[in-house]
Amino acid sequence: MTTQSETGYRSEAAALPVGTPRHHMVIFAVLLGLLLVAPSVLYPVFLMKVLCFALFASALNLLLGFGGLLSFGHAAFFGSSSYVAAYAAKAWGFNPEFAILLGVLAAAVLGLAIGALAIRRQGIYFAMVTLAFAQMVFFFALQAPFTGGEDGIQAVPRGKLFGFVDLSSDLTLYFVVVAIVFGALLLIYRIIHSPFGQVLKAIRDNEPRSISLGYKVNRYKLAVFVMSAALAGLAGATKAIVFQLASLTDVYWTMSGEVVLMTLLGGMGTVFGPLVGAAVIVTMQNYFAGFGAWVTVLQGAIFVVSVLLFREGIVGVLAKWLKKPL
């Protein structure tokens, strides 16, 4: 055994070359192909749920896997954005694209406010500050008159995209969601592999050294926090339009925990890990729903097993085998 001061995922991610490895493009292409044929086999609404959570987990992964910041309050952005989008679509009659944009904007502003305070602390304190703010958002969602308390905002109209594409058909909506999520995933990929992303990884791996090199570390952290919040918001707003519903589940702290679980299970700091993690968790919740409360127990057991046996997550382990960053 060689003594290694860094954990596996760090050396893994640190080995990522600048630029875009060709096999990533191949995987993206295969993924897109799969997404396009999937609705002929699987139930589109289920697929849309997987996609929304895949985006949510990828947004968290941007912050956690590449920024090294563990936020335990991401449900605040996911949920508040879904409330804003649902309200805009229902009460103000916004087109879905504007409702979603407004939700993303709300999440970004909230991310700026929470992030500005949270990044002043590190590690467990950072996680606790984000959790505390998320609880405040939950309380707000429970109390504010427009959120409908525990009933949530129901019967949100799916509306017409750009005023003419009717989204009431599940299949049409599915392709719109594929476009949104796939676009956002490419954006995240671009962020990770940009010079900005390289600086982020440098800060994650050795913050004092980055400071000594002259980087304004807090600006980078805040920037990635806001990006991550906005992307989580995009996932939340899309989910609100898909399920025509924004509810307290979206802002509750268990949602923050669930998305961390998805990211860790799939592979933190990998590009495709969160997608796999989200797919696994959502599929479990969907097909094991008959077991009721045992779903959470099962999730816990799977989490323990994954931490004990493959700490890098499913995709992390795969990447190790293939000796290629995924």
Added chain:
Amino acid sequence: MNFKTLILASATSLLLAGTAMAQTAIKIGVLNDRSGVYADLSGEGSVIAARMAVEDFDAAGKGITVEIISADHQNKPDIASNIARQWYDQDGVDLIVDVPTSSAAFAVNEITREKNKIFMNSGAGSADLTGAQCSPNTVHWTYDTWALAHGTGSAMVAEGNSKWFFITADYAFGQALEKDTTAVVEAAGGEVLGAVRHPFPGTDFSSYLLQAQASGAQVIGLANAGGDTVNTIKQASEFGITQAGQALAGLLIFITDIHALGLETAQGLVLTESFYWDLNDETRAWSERFAAENDGKKPTMVHAGVYASVLHYLKAVEATGGKETEALMASMKSTPTSDPLFGEGMIREDGRKVHDMYLFQVKSPAESTGAWDYYNLLATIPAAEAFRPLEDGGCAFLAE
């Protein structure tokens, strides 16, 4: 599943007998809480109740094959909406029954309307299901918050308990319950001395109970639900509030809560329900059969509602000879309801099922003669007064 075998057997026997009657295949989805706080009052019991309705109706003998499936919505509207969508889209479900938790019920209400199927709610409380959120595809069978607030509020004041104090869960539901009950109490000539709001969900109610005790009110109204109500009652018992002469009025509480609390703790509590197993010979006989299948646990009003609503639905299927939604809804609304549990009744235009409600008081351990002997009947609220008048609901589709 022996039910499946039964269905298979009856289907085969029908085939053998030569299909003399037109076959109608019905799929009923029982969607409720099977693992959380409402698992006892709905849960598997509702599946048993639905199955009993199918057997009692002799569906197989009338050429109607019925399949019953069930799922757990974990009291979350998003999970409920997912399951309902999938049931209607993929599994060919025709009717969803039960669905406790108002937020989940609203979700199913919307999807049922969108997919033009039928939703017969038994477990949820919100009166908005036949008011602001009403739908031509929904029947709300067992009870609603309006009926509970009015039942308990007006009957208590009529009994001479005119001074009230509220302990209210501080969110939309609790505030609405407090507001509705206050209106009833004041209309009946009572007086509300004050109210205190507790955070939701709450655990420590001692300071609120002390305020209620000090207020000098005759009745402490509990405008909260589920675990909050149970905790309030437990702590009130520790303070000896009912023994000291103040009455506790539960505005949303079920017989399973009383069973969990025990008579020692819950005695003296006043509450409104639409069904109690020990009401008459018919309810006793049915409840005994039910308990035999449900580990000896007596039915709740939610179980009774599932039984009665499935029965009424099957009658409509037989009468219309098919499962076309508009025809079924029209038949169910035009035919008076009649079943051993709720007696005679009707389904109003807005989907509200109307029947008598009962005001009960929880017995003391000394009065109770055995397991599940929990209630003394204080008053019967006649059907005509039990539910919100049609014109006050603001149901939109009626105006069209």
